Amino acid sequence: MNNTHIELRHLRLLQAVAEAGGLTAAAERLHLTQSAVSHQLKSLEAALGLPLVERAARPAQLTAAGRRLLALAHAALPQVDAALRDLAKLKDGDAGELRIAVECHTCYDWLMPAMDSYRDVWPGVELDLLGGFQADPIALLLEQQADLVVTSDPTPRGGVTYAPLFGFEMLALLPPGHTLATKKWLLPRDFAEHTLITYPVPEDRLDLVRRVLAPAGVKPPRREAQLTVAILQLVASRRGLAALPAWAVAPYLERGYVVARPIGKHGLWAELHVAVRSADAGRAYLADFIDTVRRDSFARLPGLRPAIIQP
Amino acid sequence: MNNTHIELRHLRLLQAVAEAGGLTAAAERLHLTQSAVSHQLKSLEAALGLPLVERAARPAQLTAAGRRLLALAHAALPQVDAALRDLAKLKDGDAGELRIAVECHTCYDWLMPAMDSYRDVWPGVELDLLGGFQADPIALLLEQQADLVVTSDPTPRGGVTYAPLFGFEMLALLPPGHTLATKKWLLPRDFAEHTLITYPVPEDRLDLVRRVLAPAGVKPPRREAQLTVAILQLVASRRGLAALPAWAVAPYLERGYVVARPIGKHGLWAELHVAVRSADAGRAYLADFIDTVRRDSFARLPGLRPAIIQP
DNA sequence: AGTTCGATATGAGTATTGTTCATGTAAGCA
DNA sequence: TGCTTACATGAACAATACTCATATCGAACT
Structure with a gap:
């Protein structure tokens, strides 16, 4: 009877809509089309029998029902993430070394707080920030001097895997x-x-x-x-x-x-990406660092949009 | 990278496996085939890269990873249910009258505790238990003397909608x-x-x-x-x-x-069903009462299995 | 008003994924 | 050793999530 077939996908959707302030922007963040978001939201609203988003207002406003579901998302999604992190630790261990090189002067602004949140959930990982401006930080990566590089230039190179952070x-x-x-x-x-x-x-x-x-x-x-x-x-x-x-x-x-x-x-829009050695790309503590940075940045920094450029 | 596409469905699955003590029993509770449960569990394990269930042991034992995910389920699913309840209240209001007639002597054993849990989440609903043994309680329903009847005989009757509770x-x-x-x-x-x-x-x-x-x-x-x-x-x-x-x-x-x-x-297996007036079947506080009773019973009573008989 | 622009909606077609059906295999129990 | 119960598997089918192309809507600006 009360067979409301709600899924985490829906919660992530609503969260994205609320954070991005609109369906279109949410779609970009979720790497979906605007159409998909519209359809999905509509079917959710139909299933609940309640409108969730006030379409007229800009930035898109949630209804009372939408805010209640958003509260659920805020409560539940972090728990899910934490569980997945724990499973990753079960699988790959919870220790590692993570030496970070940055080629951009302003990046410390967001990198430091992101590192702080990361340290909380991966206390076993040794975090290091390589000082000084690096002419070719990717070289450091390949020479095993660094394990992760923040760069604005994701030109493909052998043995290096890129992941987008954000556009600004x-x-x-x-x-x-x-x-x-x-x-x-x-x-x-x-x-x-x-x-x-x-x-x-x-x-x-x-x-x-x-x-x-x-x-x-x-x-x-x-x-x-x-x-x-x-x-x-x-x-x-x-x-x-x-x-x-x-x-x-x-x-x-x-x-x-x-x-x-x-x-x-x-x-004038630019993008930041991270580079890791392809051999390390699967490591849970590395992948989660990238997730943490991305999430943290979108939450903290104004005017971001998802990265578009494909390496 | 860490794109583990986990959904509430998976959590409900794992919870059912743990509670029912096996894939086959879980499948019955979820109204799925055993095959569906096996496939779904397998794809989840593949996505996580970790086994969740020790297949050899009987009753089926969860692995450490399985127990971690089960903990997530226990934390998250009640929050989801609470949110859906709140949405239902937003939609249909949070008040109502619920007069219950029972045609079975032993039913009070589980009905009273279930009513107690229900009262906690629907304080606005006026609960009443009609006393005395009723020869034809369905008649009470149609005469508006009762709003919900617990019966072991779901023979279709005009204006009455049945929902299965459990087999015992x-x-x-x-x-x-x-x-x-x-x-x-x-x-x-x-x-x-x-x-x-x-x-x-x-x-x-x-x-x-x-x-x-x-x-x-x-x-x-x-x-x-x-x-x-x-x-x-x-x-x-x-x-x-x-x-x-x-x-x-x-x-x-x-x-x-x-x-x-x-x-x-x-x-010798028997079943219990509830009957409500079809006109009331959509009411949130009624539907949720049935859910509550069913959940509560499976959690509390030994040796239950899902009802099979279709009215 | 008319036009343009950004954002959301919609319908049809496609792709993906979940589910069943029909079997197969393995382990426990007379 | 058969019998039974539980789980696995592969192919066929069904459901549904997504995209593409296009329409509609509303606000801002002539």
Whole structure:
């Protein structure tokens, strides 16, 4: 009689809709089509005899029934994950070594908290963060100096397996009150007359230069700074413009310290991936680290979207 | 990577296997074939890369991995049920009236505790137990005197909807040391020379008489008693034989007060069903009462099996 | 108003996966 | 050693989840 055939899939769906704020965005996160999400939600609502999502509102609002089911999802899904983790430990053991190399300056912002959550559930894994900027971190991987690399360039290489983390937007930063702040988004020529403030990395590693300015033939003067705060300080004091990931500047935007604009009409989007040795790809503690980072990032960082590029 | 596609279905399966003590028994409870259960379990084990059930042992033993997943099931499934109940309340309201009529003397044994658990989750429903033995309780249902009837006879009647509760075995009771106790099971003629002690109901309501003794032309003398303990006392003091549901006599068997034997090689099995007015069948508080009773009974009563008879 | 754009809905077709049916195999018990 | 009970297996079938292509809807902007 009360044969409501609800499944974990439905809970994950509802959670994704709530977190992503819409069916379409949820579909991307779940690696499904928008149609699949719509159909699935509809059939669930039909089975329950109750609407779960207020379709009109944006971002999509859950109904009272939807919120009750979401509460169930929040209670149950972590338990499921924990159980699967325990099973993985039963299978492969709960110890391991995980030396992480990062090729991106701002990545520490989200990597450190993610590592903290990870440590809680895999206390047996020895976590290490390799210091210093690495020119070719993938080499470290193959030389067994590192076990996991965070990179923005998932070009296939022998013996290396990539997994996508997320896509994020690079925002152009202007001092408050700057003339360009009147525009909704910036074009390559808007950078021409300004100094570009960047981390100390080669030009071909800068997405803004490589994918936007260079193709347009714009070559602004550059000035380098080591730290994110230093870059922001230089922008705020009108020494030039910069481009940083949305998540890295969100706190400064809130305080009005600098102003951000998309680069190009659709924005400049970049992605992060992790690389591991293919031989290690099956290890549970490694796979779960990647899951943890991804989950943690989507929960913590603003303006993420799923990665699209296939290695 | 860690894409273990586990679903609530799997948890319910594992719980059924653990409770029923075997794949075949679990299949019956889930209203599936044994084959389906075997396939499903196998695919789950393959997905996890771990065996969950020790097939050799009887009753089927869970492995460490199986026990971990079972723990998850015990934690998660009640939360799911609670959520579905809340949704049902959102949909249909949380109040109602539920007057229960019972046509079986021993049913109070399990009905009262089940009503107690039910009261906890549906405090808004007014529960009433109609007293006295009813000749035709279905009539009460149609006259709006009762809202739910427990019966062993689900013959279709207009305006009445039946739902199966469970099947149970009627055991013949002998005093300890009785000659018949040497047999593994009793045959109709074994009853011929003994007084049959029963509740005060017409003969055609006694399964033993109707389905076993009458067809064999055996007509033993009868003696009636109102209470279960009285019947047991009479058997123990060698005034005759009786037949009662296995669950009703289990505590007395443990203490060796009486001895029980199956009736016929395969035992005499009876079933209980509930009847509600078809107009009410959709009401959430009613449907959930039936679920509660069924769950509660299987958890509490020994030797149950799913009902087979279709109304 | 009309147009455009982003988001959701829908219907038909396909793919996947769950279930049954009909057997086969292994282990426990007279 | 047969008999019985429980589980496994493979092929056929059924259910259902997903995608593709397209329609509809609503808000924002001329």
